[in-house]
Amino acid sequence: MKINAKENLMKGGLFNMLERQKEIVVEVGKYLFERGFTQxxxxxxxxxxxxxxxxxxxxSGVAYGVMKPEDIIIVDINGNVVEGSLSPSIETGMHTGVYRNRPDVNAVIHCHTPYVIAWSLKNEPYIPTVTVSQYVTNGAIKVAPLEGAGSPNLAKAAVETLGPDYAIGLKGHGLLACGPDMKWALEAALVTEDAAKIACTCKAMGGETCFFDKELGDMEGFDALARIAGL
Structure with missing residues (x-):
């Protein structure tokens, strides 16, 4: 779909259509910042x-505490800027890569969560799952290899590692979570960090972690988890 950005957006059609998406990005960003999921x-x-x-x-470079809907950038599925005066995130290629590869996905979160980063530096290929995190992955949560932030190599590794799942770790970097909507993506991010926190705590206490091997939970099961979390 070819878009004349300024002309079409300022006529009101696409601009109004994407206002709610911009608000969601701002709201979720502040929520994650307040929880310590990103800095x-x-x-x-x-x-x-x-x-x-x-x-x-x-x-890129706008702090979550002061970010406003008008700061949010609109890009096409290939990462080309359609609307906005600021620079889009350096990880735009990772986001659009997920969308191109996963037409079922409509929301993506990448954040620098401390426990996922800590566990990923153990050079383990997986984060051990707990009961709730089985709903975001086909078993243990995979960890993508270390690549440079904002690089095409990171985008490629993330998309390939994600596959059909809804969350992965990024070695030394954080996590990537996604879903058909933001509620799903946010819950995937939360339970992934919780799984890593439990794994790190277990190891610190001298315990052993285990890896569940279970098929991905259905939407009904995941919706129940989201209701429990109050999302």
Whole structure:
């Protein structure tokens, strides 16, 4: 879909259509910042509009505490800027790569969560799962190899490691979570960090972690978890 950005957006059609997506990016960013899932301007969040295939994504270098909906950048599915005066996140390629590979996904979260980073530096290929985290992965949570932040190699590794799952660790970097909507993506991020926290705590106490091997839970099961979490 070819878009004349300034002309079409300022006429009101696409601009109004994406206002809610921009608000979601801001709201979730502040929520993650307040929970300590990311720091200052680190990490990135995006929401795809399935009708236009346009993506609302966090701008680079803007702190979550002061970010406003008008700061959010609109890009197409290939990462080209459609609307916005700021630079899009350096991880735009990772987000759009997920959207191109996973048409079922409409929201992506990448944040620098401390426990996922800590566990990933053990050079383990997986984060051990607990009961709730089985709903975001086909077993243990995979960890993508270490690649440079914002690089095409990181985007490629993340997309390949993610596969059909809803969350992965990024070695030395954080996590990537996604879902058909932001509620799903946010819950995937929360339970992934919780799984890593439990694994790190277990190891610190001298215990042994284990890896569940279970098929991905269905939507009904995941919705129940989201209700428990109050999402």
């Amino acid at each position: 200052l301007s680190g990490g990135n969040i995006s929401v795809r509009d399935p009708q236009t295939n346009l993506v609302a994504i966090k701008p």
